[in-house]
Amino acid sequence: QKEVEQDPGPLSVPEGAIVSLNCTYSNSAFQYFMWYRQYSRKGPELLMYTYSSGNKEDGRFTAQVDKSSKYISLFIRDSQPSDSATYLCAMGSGGGADGLTFGKGTHLIIQP
């Protein structure tokens, strides 16, 4: 079993829809959680970061963490074609001194 599971998709939704992206993990040591957006042949761009269970909102994005279930989600409201990209969840346990463990990434397509 991999430490972080993420459905690779592709996930295709119409413009304006609410998108739900999810990851599950098995390592209880993970304490902080991030979502990155990656366009083809580019480096990942940090979207959201959280370290506690619950919701965190930033504009059209909401990150949700449930540590008891080892489940994290990213919601995108009012999705736009420009949101089409691969979304990667990432997790860490030791702060800035430790590397991150990534999910495989979900390829999201927003249809105009």
Next chain:
Amino acid sequence: GAVVSQHPSWVICKSGTSVKIECRSLDFQATTMFWYRQFPKQSLMLMATSNEGSKATYEQGVEKDKFLINHASLTLSTLTVTSAHPEDSSFYICSASPPTQNYEQYFGPGTRLTVT
């Protein structure tokens, strides 16, 4: 957000040669930087942790003699792929955390290496 740059953005080299990739933190100092590798349609895999002024820490299965890391200053880490082979062709990405944002890692744009 913090800015991390990489150079070159892409490189093609012949089998058996060595290639150096630079990673720079442009607006902050980073005592620790990380190197990842990403194969097509795969996730990022941590290769090593680069520590300023000391030896890098490599993940299991990563050959330290093949992937040489030098963190010479607080804003620069280099990854040298020695005696490159076609199976080393990949997307190499570095990241760093600003001191005031210890848990948030910012990534460079990546370097695409093709070994022929």
